[in-house]
Amino acid sequence: MPLLPLAITMGDPAGIGPEIVAKTLLLPQYAERCMVVGDPGAMLRALTLLGAADRLHVVQDVAAAPLRADRICVLPSSSLAPLPPPGRVDPACGRAAYQAICLAIDLARQGQVAGMVTAPIHKEALAAAGVPYPGHTEILAERGGASRVAMMLANDVIATVLVTIHCSLRLAIERADFDAQLSAIRLAHQGGLALGVAAPRVAVAGLNPHAGEGGLFGDEEARIIRPAIEAARRDGIDASGPWPGDTVFMQARQGRFDVVVAQYHDQGLIPVKYLGLEQGVNITLGLPFVRTSPDHGTAFDIAGQGIADPASLRTAIDRAFQLAGHAQDLPKAAFPIDNA
Template sequence: MINPPLIVTMGDPSGIGPEIVAKALAQGNAGACVVAGSAAVMRDAVLALGLDLKIEKLTEIEQATGRKGCIEVLETGGDGPFPVGEVSPASGRAAYDAIVAGIKLAKDGRAAGIVTAPIHKEALSAAGLKFPGHTEMLAEFGGADRVAMMLANEDVRTVLVTIHCSLRDAIERADYAAQMSAIRLAHEGCRALGIEKPRVAVAGLNPHAGEGGLFGREEIEIIAPAIKAACDEGIDASGPWPGDTVFMQARRDRFDVVVAQYHDQGLIPVKYLGVEKGVNITLGLPFVRTSPDHGTAFDIAGKGIADATSLSTAIDYARRLIATSTKKKEDA
């Protein structure tokens, strides 16, 4: 067996996941990776793309050799057929099984970390699964008390206080405990990326960060006290800053990371700058997990035109995080 490889899950087999996994690994610079998923699906993707790669099916990750010109696939099951470009219960279940297998391997130390290709929330639901996305699965099975999503590209980074819920629920969930958790994880996440003294900006929930209570009191009663407590812990946190300008300031290098209060507040500015270089990093886990910053793209699935740049970038980020973690352990 090679040193613990990185697990790359195939994603929803009805989407572009298998295609971008094959393209990313075909570049030959991803390092030691094993795909968790279906060897048959990956073989079809390689053939459709005309790639000069062999598919080697594994039953145990310890069988991995890292041989060049080969994609090693840890078979995690899945009964097709998997219709291309459509929501499918079979695809949702197959994607889920690959993720759960990857999480277990990383948690047990048999994999260096995991990089997950895109899944489809409706397909998971159609398969009878309760999880709306990767982050919730990682929180359930990953062995962490609290996780947070960091979206990062070359210009900005953001960590979300609340993730996949309605805006009404997000307001209720963005309480003091959630603020503290997100601020701490943002600080720790930046340090994991090699930023020694992260500058953490916290966005307000309301327009103009509440305008002194005129547009809401969450900033005064919840967010500001959490920022003060974080500062008392030695974290360089500031705010609450108006959500409509804080990302512009971060892009101008005033801040290293922005803590956003809800999903769209944080993700719109990051994705507007281009999903091809965006990476999703799950913070708070006992292992590394990254993913591309885009979805299953059913509209172009099976056409061979999907861009694998974001997945390749996610693999690069995973390697960077693993290297930083390893160095810290060696220095300790």
């Protein structure tokens, strides 16, 4: 049986998404196994910029898509006319990016693709288009049919799962309750399995400085986080903590832990991104299909100039194929993840 393709969403048409997708799929090993879900006009503009306009091939059906080394197949999810200029927030681009994500999710849920890899979107453009979601993760959770999802950022050194994602720090503190803690720990365990770790060691970071310092700097560790860790351990998960947030990632880098559960967005993402954007991959846990994305944004400041680096997107695609179980020398992923 032929391998199912990966669906690669184009991202915001005004950002670097179409360019890095085009640069990646100009390589035969990706063109033969991936198809773009997006706006043909946006992809044609990117390919023209790269002197490869003749590689565009618009298809109307995944099953009939003639994936070949010398073609970049695009399944239309929108038709922008006129095509907005690069480097600007535009409601039309936000809407087109959202439509590409929705179509790719539907294809993944229907089993027509092996998974999806998403190029960067712009949250302001989504909002300007009236899309009621702050980012990819929230769209994926609702349309993907998942009751609980978590964002895992991983590179070759550190993997981290977030308890809370796209919200203010004030809201993150409110939302990091017992249920959110336990869900994140369970998903971190499953994420470690998906990455090939037989018995993942999950470290849970504290919310407060020094993990509360015995209650001197806050009681969330004793009142909420530690009971969730104990509940996870009763489930057979090797979870420990809460550990001080300023040292737990160093210990993970030294090999003591396999996955770190971070309490809020920046606590978990700064350590991963500091090690290099080109190797960091965002993995959404809790979905009934594989989804990854590069660890950077739309880069409006360089959009349309032909200088965007596709390295992180290529890493995200490689990781998606690993998780989907298509890489011959890597363990099969533990997807779909049971987050009940």
